[in-house]
Amino acid sequence: MPELPEVEVVKRSLISKIQNLIIKEVKINDHRLRYPINKKEIRKIVGLKIKKIKRRSKFLLFFFNNDIIMLVHLGMTGKFFYINKKNTKFKTSFYYDINNKKDTKHDRVVFFLNNSQKLIYNDVRKFGFIKFYKNNNISNTFHLNNLGPEPFDHKFNYNYFRQYISGKNRVIKDILMDQKFVSGIGNIYANEVLFLSEVKPTRKVKTLKDFELKKIIKFTKHILKTSIKLGGSSIKDFSSSNGKKGSFQQHFNVYGKKDYFCTKKNCKNKIVKSIISNRSTFFCSNCQK
DNA sequence: AGGCATGTTACAGG
């Protein structure tokens, strides 16, 4: 589900609701996530306070006392729900949260909090994971130490772009989704960035002109920021929801828009869909060169 | 029934 903007929105929501609370109990309904949950390690956070919550790329880091860090990746379908203990109504919501949620089937882990609420990790496809580290070796984990710069980092600039792609024989869409190049962009935002940059996703990076690299950098930062402001993209549309949902999906120009008309003025083309590296790719063959 | 899905990574071959 989540790319950088969605994870950022989840992080902010978590901070506002559970920062400084204490884990009273943890219940595991299914430990078979992408990596099996280590039951001994997860028990160690019982009694500890959630001091800080940070995001790096699409990862969430929960900082507890005793130097313990819980690293969470939401995979494709991971979600957090903040719910009251009597299981009646959600007090508030995180990304994708819905008030009439009946999907308890995919609640994989339940964290009971000292304010009588609970935090649920729900993950349909189980591509997400929850792992534990000590503060002093978190950056050594292979999950984090091969990541490229955050898109908003000043290090993500034209010179870096030029240097990274030199000698590479790949297409631009693959590079944008390469977490070693820049961290946090997935299939949706890669498609959208290339549309606004007017660059065809199939272009080999060695053919890109300076002004195109600059546009890609500019629109990457712009799109991700805008999406965060709008609460991210909520792709599924639940019928009755009191939960907060993102609205950036209403601003998609190409993602999922096969056969729709191109949104650029004076363009009569329809968006086409193709497959690049096993991922659906959408673009306007008229506007994107 | 078969294809597709917002992500990551292990592996194979060059």
Add this chain to the structure above:
DNA sequence: ACCTGTAACATGCC
């Protein structure tokens, strides 16, 4: 050691 492309993971929906 680096580069690139492919398949696999688990589950549900259209």
